[in-house]
Amino acid sequence: xxxxxxxxxxxxxxxxxxxxxxxxxxxxxxxxxxxxxxxxxxxxxxxxxxxxxxxxxxxxxxxxxxxxxxxxxxxxxxxxxxxxxxxxxxxxxxxxxxxxxxxxxxxxxxxxxxxxxxxxxxxxxxxxxxxxxxxxxxxxxxxxxxxxxxxxxxxxxxxxxxxxxxxxxxxxx
Numbered sequence: 001x002x003x004x005x006x007x008x009x010x011x012x013x014x015x016x017x018x019x020x021x022x023x024x025x026x027x028x029x030x031x032x033x034x035x036x037x038x039x040x041x042x043x044x045x046x047x048x049x050x051x052x053x054x055x056x057x058x059x060x061x062x063x064x065x066x067x068x069x070x071x072x073x074x075x076x077x078x079x080x081x082x083x084x085x086x087x088x089x090x091x092x093x094x095x096x097x098x099x100x101x102x103x104x105x106x107x108x109x110x111x112x113x114x115x116x117x118x119x120x121x122x123x124x125x126x127x128x129x130x131x132x133x134x135x136x137x138x139x140x141x142x143x144x145x146x147x148x149x150x151x152x153x154x155x156x157x158x159x160x161x162x163x164x165x166x167x168x169x170x171x172x173x
Contacts, residue, residue: 006152006162006169010144015154015168018143019047019126023054026094026124026141031057036091037124038084040109041065042163043098046155047126051096062086066105078108089117094141098155100125103137110137126154127168 010018026035035055039048041063052059065082093113097106100123110121122140131148150173152158153165162169 003162003169005172006165007172008167008169009146009149009151010154010168012154012166015143015166016050019050020054022124022141022143023051023056026051027056030092033092034058034060035094036060036062036086036088037094037096038062038064038088038113040095040097040105041082042160043155043157044096044126046163047098048096051124060086060091064109066109078105080109080112088113090119092120092122093118094122094124096124098125099127099129099151100137100139100142101129101132103133103135107135107137127151127156 037048037052037059039045042065052061062084063082064080064084066078066080095106095109095113100106106123110123113121123137124141125139126143128139128142128145129148130145149170151168151170152162153168155163156168157163158171
């Protein structure tokens with residue numbers, strides 16, 4: 001499915017390769033350890049689904065729902081709509097997100113998880129957009145760094161639309 005207002009930036013084949021490579025890296029880096037992956041809803045659900053199948057070791061999975069965007073802009077306020085269920089005390093947690101943009105959401109969530117007793121919190125993101133960063137945070141694992149463009153597909157949305165695209169595309173506004 002293609003749209004006139006969206007320019008393809010990454011095909012589903014390119015995405016699959018990047019996610020597979022990341023899964024192999026995580027498997028190697030954390031061999032013999034226990035991992036808890038927490039997906040940030042809604043955007044991470046497709047990436048997280050593919051990523052956990054690319055990680056060749058047992059993992060626990062949980063979700064948290066946080067929102068800071070309306071349309072194409074960040075509101076600057078991180079609003080947690082749904083919290084995790086698993087006890088993360090003493091565990092290595094991977095906070096999985098679709099895109100690291102301003103960093104406000106991931107920074108706030110990381111601090112929250114550390115305050116709950118997580119041994120360590122790693123940031124795992126499909127896309128990294130450092131040009132928009134407003135807080136001091138870096139991804140520990142990222143599939144791809146992109147320029148300051150508004151992108152959709154592969155879980156990324158524009159007002160809840162386009163998440164279902166099997167590619168990543170730039171919205172031509």
